[in-house]
Amino acid sequence: MKIPTPTRESSPHTATRIGIWLGVAFGLCFVTGLLSHYIQHPPGWFAWPTRPVGLYRITQGVHVASGVAAIPLLLAKLWTVYPKLFERPLVKSVPHALERGSILVLLGASFFELVTGLFNATQNYPWQFFFPPAHYAVAWIAVGALLVHIAVKLPLMRTPAEEVRRGTLSRRGFLLTTGGAAAVAVLATVGGTVPWLRSVSVLSSRSAALPVNRTAAAAGVSIVDSSWRLAVGDRRFSLAELEALPQTTAELPIACVEGWSAAATWTGVPVRDLLALAGVEPGDVRVESLERDGIYRSSTLPALHARDPLTLLALKVDGETLPLDHGYPCRLIAPSRPGVTQTKWVTRLEVVR
The missing domain is CATH 3.90.420.10 (Oxidoreductase, molybdopterin-binding domain)
Structure with missing residues (x-):
């Protein structure tokens, strides 16, 4: 049985550019998450400073904001590359196998991280495993897959850009739409960290009172x-x-x-x-x-x-x-x-x- 193949054209350069943005968002999210893990479970060589007094407030705010920004970026990345998932043959070369394998691992790990992270942000845990160690372990898997994927796709940055067909969303338009969606997602949630944005952050708590996590x-x-x-x-x-x-x-x-x-x-x-x-x-x-x-x-x-x-x-x-x-x-x-x-x-x- 022949599997239907999407006919929509997408520029490899668009996918690569979004991949870079996604890499930046994931990198920020990973580094700040790693800091949070080390602060709570410090190895012998690690020392976290006491100044500025709001330093952890900043790093954890960046962690959540970059994770939220990664959601539309990941969806856009998937939109640009999914036709290639239906290509035949399944494996053309070693780099091609690495590319496809890294995409599958990256998607699985990324969706796990982002979905469980959003549930954690709302203090809702509809699973049996303990969130912090699972989130920490899968983060390493996601970052490893992302690094492999970027390494394989990096040569595309040196090739000429494809001409965009008339009647389709331009490469620039798609990138602007994706960037705008990421910015809106961050703005809608960042009020929990940036108090002066609380009034426009419709998905964050707007209460000015000091919250209580555990009564x-x-x-x-x-x-x-x-x-x-x-x-x-x-x-x-x-x-x-x-x-x-x-x-x-x-x-x-x-x-x-x-x-x-x-x-x-x-x-x-x-x-x-x-x-x-x-x-x-x-x-x-x-x-x-x-x-x-x-x-x-x-x-x-x-x-x-x-x-x-x-x-x-x-x-x-x-x-x-x-x-x-x-x-x-x-x-x-x-x-x-x-x-x-x-x-x-x-x-x-x-x-x-």
Whole structure:
């Protein structure tokens, strides 16, 4: 049975140009995603700076924006190359086999990354696997396939452009349409990271309030009574004792891995001051929570952040006592850190190295 072959003409140069744009979007998405992974699971050689305080807010915003931009670019790329998927023979040469194989792997991995990434951005997980490691692993597959594909197609950039037939969308028109679609997609979603665009970002949250990803009820944290103590080394601090210590106030953002971010004014005790009062030498600090279970019930604060004067055990937000959902009686807030590592309902600080 003969498989019908699309008759629409498409310029290899158009496909190559879109492929370059897609490569840039995927490259940005991959690098910023890799940074986010290393910040949360740092290898020994990795050190993430504390300044500027909104650095993670920027990198994760770029991660989500470039991922969103990649969606129309990927669809346009597929539109320009799909007639070649029906060509016969299936394999003409080794480069041709690499081209076709890389396209299939790239499409599969890319759609997985973009679809699961969009679900993650909306905190909706209709699958059984754990999102972060799967997303991380498939990202390497997608980037590898993309590099192979670009290497095979690079010689096309040196060949003359094909003449566009009359009555069809011009090469320039198609590229402008694709670029415009990518720009609109980014504009519609980037408001979660860029507050002044929130009013026009119809697909992002428009709330100016500080969001809550995990409530106290979901974390199994009930009302905290007067018996609560913060353990720092051998010292124990009551809430009243923490409130009596010198306080620092700073405006710091919470930037979530899902892409949204929001700034607030936090007041609390610098972690380095608490370590000094407890007679503990600064180092990497394990921060433990009252949360009963879950992979984010504790976090490790790198020594660089632990020594930073703006890394706080916050007692107030925007001048008010912390609500329970935001971590009462105290929570960690540090510059340039993912929201999942800004541990709430803190009960212990322990230097681990």
